[in-house]
Amino acid sequence: MQEIDTQDVINNFIVTSGFNEQFSFDPRQDTKLFHIAANDFIVKAGAPLTYLFYLVKGKAKLYDVLANGKVSLIDFFTPPCFIGEMELIEQRSATAFSMQAITDCWCLALPIRPLQKKLLADPVFLRQICLYFVHKNYRTVKTAGNNAAFPVAQRLASFILLTAHDGLYSEKHVQVAEYLGISYRHLLYVLAQFVKDGYLIKQQHHYKIANSDGLTRLAHDVNESTN
Amino acid sequence: MQEIDTQDVINNFIVTSGFNEQFSFDPRQDTKLFHIAANDFIVKAGAPLTYLFYLVKGKAKLYDVLANGKVSLIDFFTPPCFIGEMELIEQRSATAFSMQAITDCWCLALPIRPLQKKLLADPVFLRQICLYFVHKNYRTVKTAGNNAAFPVAQRLASFILLTAHDGLYSEKHVQVAEYLGISYRHLLYVLAQFVKDGYLIKQQHHYKIANSDGLTRLAHDVNESTN
DNA sequence: CCTCAACTATGAGATTTATCATACTTATAA
DNA sequence: TTATAAGTATGATAAATCTCATAGTTGAGG
Numbered sequence: 442m443q444e445i446d447t448q449d450v451i452n453n454f455i456v457t458s459g460f461n462e463q464f465s466f467d468p469r470q471d472t473k474l475f476h477i478a479a480n481d482f483i484v485k486a487g488a489p490l491t492y493l494f495y496l497v498k499g500k501a502k503l504y505d506v507l508a509n510g511k512v513s514l515i516d517f518f519t520p521p522c523f524i525g526e527m528e529l530i531e532q533r534s535a536t537a538f539s540m541q542a543i544t545d546c547w548c549l550a551l552p553i554r555p556l557q558k559k560l561l562a563d564p565v566f567l568r569q570i571c572l573y574f575v576h577k578n579y580r581t582v583k584t585a586g587n588n589a590a591f592p593v594a595q596r597l598a599s600f601i602l603l604t605a606h607d608g609l610y611s612e613k614h615v616q617v618a619e620y621l622g623i624s625y626r627h628l629l630y631v632l633a634q635f636v637k638d639g640y641l642i643k644q645q646h647h648y649k650i651a652n653s654d655g656l657t658r659l660a661h662d663v664n665e666s667t668n
Numbered sequence: 669m670q671e672i673d674t675q676d677v678i679n680n681f682i683v684t685s686g687f688n689e690q691f692s693f694d695p696r697q698d699t700k701l702f703h704i705a706a707n708d709f710i711v712k713a714g715a716p717l718t719y720l721f722y723l724v725k726g727k728a729k730l731y732d733v734l735a736n737g738k739v740s741l742i743d744f745f746t747p748p749c750f751i752g753e754m755e756l757i758e759q760r761s762a763t764a765f766s767m768q769a770i771t772d773c774w775c776l777a778l779p780i781r782p783l784q785k786k787l788l789a790d791p792v793f794l795r796q797i798c799l800y801f802v803h804k805n806y807r808t809v810k811t812a813g814n815n816a817a818f819p820v821a822q823r824l825a826s827f828i829l830l831t832a833h834d835g836l837y838s839e840k841h842v843q844v845a846e847y848l849g850i851s852y853r854h855l856l857y858v859l860a861q862f863v864k865d866g867y868l869i870k871q872q873h874h875y876k877i878a879n880s881d882g883l884t885r886l887a888h889d890v891n892e893s894t895n
Numbered sequence: 896c897c898t899c900a901a902c903t904a905t906g907a908g909a910t911t912t913a914t915c916a917t918a919c920t921t922a923t924a925a
Numbered sequence: 926t927t928a929t930a931a932g933t934a935t936g937a938t939a940a941a942t943c944t945c946a947t948a949g950t951t952g953a954g955g
Binding site: 505563 | 757758789801809
């Protein structure tokens with residue numbers, strides 16, 4: 442995670458992402474910009490949360506570390522979206538989950554400590570966060586419906602497109618199986634099927650997308666109803 | 669839906685449910701109390717939303733009517749919980765979903781029209797609603813995990829206990845199948861299995877719970893991790 | 896009274912997915 | 926260096942779940 446202090450770039454992100462409209466005050470002077478390299482953590486479970494982040498560019502994924510130490514993939518995020526807003530609202534100092542960058546990510550960031558009181562009393566911000574929660578909730582309901590409604594192949598296709606990076610898919614099978622709610626064994630069956638059908642090409646440590654259009658077509662219905 | 673204006677009863681509900689702590693102002697003079705008979709609607713999709721409800725007693729279920737006209741069960745609610753808060757936040761006049769009473773329900777209610785502006789500018793209320801969303805979100809994540817993690821029998825057991833009324837289970841199979849994400853046919857298989865195992869007794873138009881403890885034991889894990 | 900739609904019900908066979916057993920590879924830590 | 930754990934991989938078999946076909950029942954409306 443690296444801070445970028447080119448004021449031009451920061452201001453540009455603030456305006457194009459609508460960040461300034463999330464508050465009743467002008468956040469410009471307090472806002473930092475961070476660049477997070479692919480695979481690095483934006484926030485790590487258990488660590489103290491020092492910033493309220495606002496993802497403006499890139500793709501990220503949210504993990505939960507279960508009681509038994511296992512890792513479970515919860516959800517994916519694309520801009521614009523808040524990170525750490527749940528902890529802020531609950532006034533919890535530590536992060537509940539881990540957010541990891543899939544591709545390179547850029548996040549605007551407000552230091553929580555000095556601003557928490559102000560934020561929790563700011564009706565504009567609270568209203569925006571509420572709206573954010575409502576939409577997130579609609580999306581969750583839709584997604585939950587999808588999981589029941591669509592077969593694994595389609596959901597996996599959608600998943601691969603979502604998480605692929607430069608045409609390469611390289612998620613951990615164990616975690617993906619858990620996320621999709623299927624067994625490890627079955628996931629490998631379906632992946633093998635994708636290879637056989639020419640959607641993917643298997644390479645040592647990852648899969649290369651060979652037929653992006655085909656995958657997109659497969660995933661189409663799922664994505665369609667998630668929007 | 670019937671208004672109850674016994675002030676004693678209203679005040680009692682307000683205090684015991686913590687309703688007055690949801691606002692920066694004293695809601696007492698604006699708060700009405702409604703009794704909704706089992707199976708009646710608290711809010712109906714598409715109808716204008718005139719009250720922000722707060723369920724203080726009873727069980728209710730949330731439906732979505734899909735584009736194709738089908739009905740899909742989304743979730744269940746127990747006190748205390750807001751009803752209509754999503755529409756209020758989005759400033760939408762019509763209800764997106766339908767909420768139906770499973771058992772007799774009692775709801776505190778604030779008229780939206782005259783109070784909307786005040787509510788959307790009230791930091792206390794907004795913060796409470798945010799907290800409510802955060803918890804709802806945690807719950808959804810857990811539930812979504814459960815749906816993948818637990819076999820149908822356990823989820824159905826949990827479902828039956830949740831929706832049963834006076835020891836009788838009488839939900840529409842079509843909707844339940846959709847809610848559990850299984851086929852109609854399979855639901856009947858599992859119900860037949862429950863009858864064979866002595867959990868349920870089939871009666872003309874419904875099932876009678878014959879072994880509540882057994883069902884509770886079956887459902888145990890599911891409920892455990894939903895809390 | 897009749898008809899149509901919605902709901903309930905059951906069987907047979909196919910498909911999807913899980914479980915278990917078993918190896919091989921790779922990275923990490925002692 | 927050698928264990929040890931995590932990740933990958935594959936086969937065989939069983940269980941869960943779906944699809945399709947088919948029918949009886951019920952309630953609303955003409």
